[in-house]
Amino acid sequence: MTHERVAVVGIGQTKHKKRRDDLSIAGLVREAAQRALDDARMTWSDIDAVVIGKAPDIFEGVMKPELYLSDALGGAGKPVFRVHTAGSVGGSTAIVASHLISSRVHRRVLAVAWEKQSEGNAQFGLGGGKSGSIGAGGAFAPWIRAYIRKSGAPEHIGWQVAVKDRQNALRNEYAHLQLKDISIDKVRESPMMWDPLHFLESCPSSDGAGAIVLTDEAGGDAAAADGRAPAWVLGTSMRSEPSSFNGRDPIRPQAGVDCAWDVYRQAGITDPRRQIDVAELYVPFSWYEPMWLEGHDIAPVGEGWKMVDRGETAFDGDFPVNPSGGVLSSNPIGASGMLRFLEAALQVRGTAGEHQVDGAKVALAQAYGAAAQYFAMWAVGTDKP
Amino acid sequence: MTVSTQTVSTIQFPYKRTLGPVMGRFFSELTARRIVGIRSGERVIVPPMEYDPETGNELARDFVEVGPAGTVRSWTWVAEPIASHPLDRPFAFVLIRLDGADTDLVHVLDAGAEDAVHTGMRVAPRWRDEPVGRIDDIVCFVPGERAETPEGEPGEAQEVTTMEYFSTITYTDVLSPTLVRYASNLRAGKLTGQRCPQCNRVFLGRGYCSVDAIRLGPELDEDLPDRGVVSNYTIVTPTPYPGQKETEPFARASVVLEGDEMVIAQQQILDLPVSEIRVGMRVRAEWMPEAERDAAEITSKGWGTVAGFIRGWRPTGEPDEPAEQYMNRVF
Numbered sequence: 001m002t003h004e005r006v007a008v009v010g011i012g013q014t015k016h017k018k019r020r021d022d023l024s025i026a027g028l029v030r031e032a033a034q035r036a037l038d039d040a041r042m043t044w045s046d047i048d049a050v051v052i053g054k055a056p057d058i059f060e061g062v063m064k065p066e067l068y069l070s071d072a073l074g075g076a077g078k079p080v081f082r083v084h085t086a087g088s089v090g091g092s093t094a095i096v097a098s099h100l101i102s103s104r105v106h107r108r109v110l111a112v113a114w115e116k117q118s119e120g121n122a123q124f125g126l127g128g129g130k131s132g133s134i135g136a137g138g139a140f141a142p143w144i145r146a147y148i149r150k151s152g153a154p155e156h157i158g159w160q161v162a163v164k165d166r167q168n169a170l171r172n173e174y175a176h177l178q179l180k181d182i183s184i185d186k187v188r189e190s191p192m193m194w195d196p197l198h199f200l201e202s203c204p205s206s207d208g209a210g211a212i213v214l215t216d217e218a219g220g221d222a223a224a225a226d227g228r229a230p231a232w233v234l235g236t237s238m239r240s241e242p243s244s245f246n247g248r249d250p251i252r253p254q255a256g257v258d259c260a261w262d263v264y265r266q267a268g269i270t271d272p273r274r275q276i277d278v279a280e281l282y283v284p285f286s287w288y289e290p291m292w293l294e295g296h297d298i299a300p301v302g303e304g305w306k307m308v309d310r311g312e313t314a315f316d317g318d319f320p321v322n323p324s325g326g327v328l329s330s331n332p333i334g335a336s337g338m339l340r341f342l343e344a345a346l347q348v349r350g351t352a353g354e355h356q357v358d359g360a361k362v363a364l365a366q367a368y369g370a371a372a373q374y375f376a377m378w379a380v381g382t383d384k385p
Numbered sequence: 386m387t388v389s390t391q392t393v394s395t396i397q398f399p400y401k402r403t404l405g406p407v408m409g410r411f412f413s414e415l416t417a418r419r420i421v422g423i424r425s426g427e428r429v430i431v432p433p434m435e436y437d438p439e440t441g442n443e444l445a446r447d448f449v450e451v452g453p454a455g456t457v458r459s460w461t462w463v464a465e466p467i468a469s470h471p472l473d474r475p476f477a478f479v480l481i482r483l484d485g486a487d488t489d490l491v492h493v494l495d496a497g498a499e500d501a502v503h504t505g506m507r508v509a510p511r512w513r514d515e516p517v518g519r520i521d522d523i524v525c526f527v528p529g530e531r532a533e534t535p536e537g538e539p540g541e542a543q544e545v546t547t548m549e550y551f552s553t554i555t556y557t558d559v560l561s562p563t564l565v566r567y568a569s570n571l572r573a574g575k576l577t578g579q580r581c582p583q584c585n586r587v588f589l590g591r592g593y594c595s596v597d598a599i600r601l602g603p604e605l606d607e608d609l610p611d612r613g614v615v616s617n618y619t620i621v622t623p624t625p626y627p628g629q630k631e632t633e634p635f636a637r638a639s640v641v642l643e644g645d646e647m648v649i650a651q652q653q654i655l656d657l658p659v660s661e662i663r664v665g666m667r668v669r670a671e672w673m674p675e676a677e678r679d680a681a682e683i684t685s686k687g688w689g690t691v692a693g694f695i696r697g698w699r700p701t702g703e704p705d706e707p708a709e710q711y712m713n714r715v716f
């Protein structure tokens with residue numbers, strides 16, 4: 001291996017909420033970052049570089065927030081980077097940070113992704129500031145309709161994912177939604193927001209941030225020697241494709257297929273269904289769980305919904321998806337990808353607490369963005385690659 | 386017929402900031418006509434910060450009252466204020482080192498004339514009559530040692546936790562020659578696109594092929610039919626937000642033009658209840674009357690929009706096309 005091995009040695013996140021009215025934006029990112037530093041047994045001065053990710057600036061109306069946040073994240077005198085790849089940005093942020101280490105440019109990097117949705121309005125932002133925004137749900141609903149029609153999946157699949165992720169969230173103290181009485185009936189009877197998507201099949205709007213501290217191999221070894229198992233990065237990839245052209249398969253975008261196989265190849269995975277123990281997939285609308293199972297070749301095309309139906313993606317299934325509760329339970333948009341990536345690291349470190357999947361040694365995390373055209377994925381493992 | 390080569394858009398939003406415990410304290414103190422900083426080691430930082438800007442370390446909440454008078458450390462004269470400036474007459478933006486502070490506060494100085502401003506001059510705040518907990522509770526600074534304070538006591542500090550920030554941005558979009566031609570054709574009631582010589586795909590108003598990344602020039606222009614098939618749709622339950630005018634569920638459909646060419650997204654289907662829209666339904670364009678056609682919605686950020694030229698699409702009543710063939714075509 002010619003590049004440096006990368007370890008995740010610190011993980012932190014905020015309590016995600018509809019409105020964190022107790023914190024400024026700087027306070028929000030610092031809550032996550034400080035927890036990641038504490039977890040890594042580091043202070044601000046130990047960090048060589050900072051990578052910041054968030055979704056469009058129009059969501060909070062702070063233009064170029066990375067300028068204002070540089071000193072809030074201890075960035076004075078250090079390289080600070082801003083990453084922006086729409087909804088996938090939290091994942092891309094982690095990946096950019098990992099590349100700063102694998103390329104041996106830096107040894108200890110802090111990556112932070114965030115969104116404070118309560119300061120603005122995402123529907124407004126996604127609609128370009130105009131009336132009649134279709135929002136993310138309206139944009140994805142037609143593809144979900146197409147998936148349902150083509151796969152022949154029964155409609156309860158979407159309700160089942162919606163219930164499963166909310167039940168998982170009850171194990172995760174940081175998750176925004178804590179719907180103790182969630183049920184299939186409740187999902188089915190919730191208002192139809194973007195036909196065929198019900199309200200409870202959709203993600204909430206959240207304030208929140210997630211942060212990780214990454215180090216080189218020596219840093220990972222030192223953490224391990226100290227009894228704090230790191231998560232080793234096994235593979236990373238980002239891919240994109242144009243949003244609209246004749247012949248595009250938006251249900252199973254080629255960029256998502258390529259991104260997954262690039263990660264699998266680096267991680268030595270030839271049979272993702274068997275070799276991956278747990279996955280955190282970006283599922284803002286319930287149907288995206290079976291769609292990504294197929295879109296990343298975890299299930300054969302047309303069969304993703306059957307994995308859901310058989311309970312295989314449930315917390316106690318043999319391929320748990322989104323033990324954290326997923327985007328369906330917490331959606332600080334810019335941070336949502338980071339939350340997938342850090343949950344995967346928590347799982348293989350064995351530090352996921354109540355939502356720990358037994359024996360998780362290899363975890364996959366994925367985030368996607370815009371018109372399902374940006375992908376960011378990584379695989380992390382307990383064992384050094 | 387020609388259209389303008391640029392479009393102007395304005396977007397506005399009332400953002401609501403949460404201030405947090407440190408900036409919140411600063412704005413709360415302003416309501417009692419006090420200015421506070423925070424102690425960071427030997428220094429006093431004004432306005433206060435939650436952390437040491439040099440190290441990132443959390444600061445203890447040790448607030449210190451400063452000013453209200455101070456010394457101008459630097460300045461720039463604004464001879465012709467614009468609407469968004471804090472004063473409607475010529476003024477100076479100033480960096481003020483308030484007495485007791487170790488950092489400079491950015492504010493404005495009402496000094497009458499440029500030659501009345503100099504670095505090192507002493508200034509003091511002019512307070513607003515009814516403080517609200519915003520930076521403009523200090524209307525401006527004025528020359529001299531004495532604050533200009535309205536009659537009466539300010540009373541207890543009010544707790545300020547949020548700040549409304551009304552954002553308004555007006556931007557000008559310069560249209561590419563391709564878009565100008567596209568919009569001119571729409572004005573004439575014609576839908577046109579360019580066919581890529583490499584992959585045979587048609588694109589509306591782009592001037593390049595998104596797949597092959599090659600330029601598509603005017604010689605590749607082609608008239609397209611204004612008839613098509615509903616390939617997919619969404620029914621949106623509108624959520625309220627500032628500027629939202631929709632209140633009832635509305636449908637937006639994607640229309641694949643006849644001949645399986647380009648998709649036109651987010652279209653209205655006319656004269657049909659939203660619940661009756663079907664994938665595969667055949668439709669034809671309903672053009673706006675010529676006098677009402679308007680290119681204001683044509684921007685370089687929205688490829689292939691027909692807004693302002695085609696009101697919507699009306700079912701033709703012909704038999705549906707097979708849905709499976711079309712469903713993937715959304716954008």
Ligand SMILES: [Zn+2]
Nearest residue numbers: 581584594597
């Ligand atoms: Zn082409």
